[in-house]
Amino acid sequence: MDQNKRLQAVQDYYPDDVAHCYGCGRLNKHGHQIKSYWDGDETVSKFIPKEYHTAIPGFVYGGLIASLIDCHGTGSAALAAYRNENRAIDTLPALRFVTASLQVDYLKPTPLGPEIELRGKIIEVKGKKVITEISRIADGVITAKGKVIAVQIPENFSAK
Amino acid sequence: MDQNKRLQAVQDYYPDDVAHCYGCGRLNKHGHQIKSYWDGDETVSKFIPKEYHTAIPGFVYGGLIASLIDCHGTGSAALAAYRNENRAIDTLPALRFVTASLQVDYLKPTPLGPEIELRGKIIEVKGKKVITEISRIADGVITAKGKVIAVQIPENFSAK
Numbered sequence: 001m002d003q004n005k006r007l008q009a010v011q012d013y014y015p016d017d018v019a020h021c022y023g024c025g026r027l028n029k030h031g032h033q034i035k036s037y038w039d040g041d042e043t044v045s046k047f048i049p050k051e052y053h054t055a056i057p058g059f060v061y062g063g064l065i066a067s068l069i070d071c072h073g074t075g076s077a078a079l080a081a082y083r084n085e086n087r088a089i090d091t092l093p094a095l096r097f098v099t100a101s102l103q104v105d106y107l108k109p110t111p112l113g114p115e116i117e118l119r120g121k122i123i124e125v126k127g128k129k130v131i132t133e134i135s136r137i138a139d140g141v142i143t144a145k146g147k148v149i150a151v152q153i154p155e156n157f158s159a160k
Numbered sequence: 161m162d163q164n165k166r167l168q169a170v171q172d173y174y175p176d177d178v179a180h181c182y183g184c185g186r187l188n189k190h191g192h193q194i195k196s197y198w199d200g201d202e203t204v205s206k207f208i209p210k211e212y213h214t215a216i217p218g219f220v221y222g223g224l225i226a227s228l229i230d231c232h233g234t235g236s237a238a239l240a241a242y243r244n245e246n247r248a249i250d251t252l253p254a255l256r257f258v259t260a261s262l263q264v265d266y267l268k269p270t271p272l273g274p275e276i277e278l279r280g281k282i283i284e285v286k287g288k289k290v291i292t293e294i295s296r297i298a299d300g301v302i303t304a305k306g307k308v309i310a311v312q313i314p315e316n317f318s319a320k
Contacts, residue, residue: 020214022221030212031221052190054180055258056313061182061191062259063230067223098215099222102264109258153216 009035010078013089018096018153023071034068036075036120038083043076043120043132049112060110065144068118069134070102073148076120077130081152084125097130097150110136110143128152169195170238173249178256178313183231194228196235196280198243203236203280203292209272220270225304228278229294230262233308236280237290241312244285257290257310270296270303288312 011024011034022031036045047068055061077097082089110116116138123131129151136144171184171194182191196205207228215221237257242249270276276298283291289311296304 018216020217022213022215023223025214028212028214030210050190052188053182054185054188055182056178057180061227062262063183063223063227066226066230066262066264067221070223070226098269099264099266101266102222102226102262104226104262106259106261 008089009037010075010082010089011035013094014096015094018094021071023067024075032067032071034071034075036072036079038079039119041122043072043079043122045072045075045118045120046115047118048115051112054112056109058112060112060116060138062104062106065106065110065136066102066104066146068116069104069136069144069146070099070148072118072120073102073132073134073146074099074150076122076132076134077148077150077152080122080125080130080132093155096153098153099148100129100151101147101149103147104144105146106144108141108143110138114139123147168249169197170235170242170249171195173254174256175254178254181231183227184235192228192231194231194235196232196239198239199279201282203232203239203282205232205235205278205280206275207278208275211272214272216269218272220272220276220298222264222266225266225270225296226262226264226306228276229264229296229304229306230259230308232278232280232294233262233292233306234259234310236282236292236294237308237310237312240282240285240290240292253315256313258313259308260289260311261307261309263307265305266303267305268301268303270298274299283307
């Protein structure tokens, strides 16, 4: 595998017709456009919340936390699936996952302001299902932990 | 209890200093501003996603689903806590909850377009903890189920 490809965000290679997700689609100009990368055997994503992404004033909105864990979970699932097939993320067929189950435990309030880091561990890759554990880190402290069960969507999946 | 007060949204009575939540704060002009009401022994909230709240085109973004379940869970927790104390939601001290744990199972894709209904069941009210189960309904079909463990925040809680 080309090492450079391992440094690209998997969302940059989502096919155009499945690249509109509010959380991670590069074609959704209203959305968060998060990016998921490999960092060794873990996956990483970084995000700076807007000032209005607040819960109680001073802390990050839990729904945003859940959203980022969700999207970094599906991005991590795609990264893991490509690696599992020993393929670069720009090769076809494209692998794209959606969330079947999301669990988030809020360990402590996440301060609003600092860049937030999401780190993913791949727990299991089995058939079309990938399980990841995502830690949410702010100022070096884990403030939330999530578990995402993601399933691969069929090619040419559409609501139409 | 004044029956009319049972028909008001609990978020309309959140104290100003804890009414900025991106999901449910009436003072967050960028946010969803969801409202949670009693409907008999269940709680209900309704929301129409924007066209950009998309996952795969045609379906609602899972992170939004998680966010709405989260916020309707904390709103339902507050409703349940007032009822548990046999108090109207405009009485003091105000009861405001945050999420300790969120579990969402996505049963089927939620079509983007129709109004979405969230229905909550109060599972347990114990001390400062309330557990709710939230079903997300679109076009009469349950598309996601969530469980929210919410905890009451202390009065005068602040990040400052």
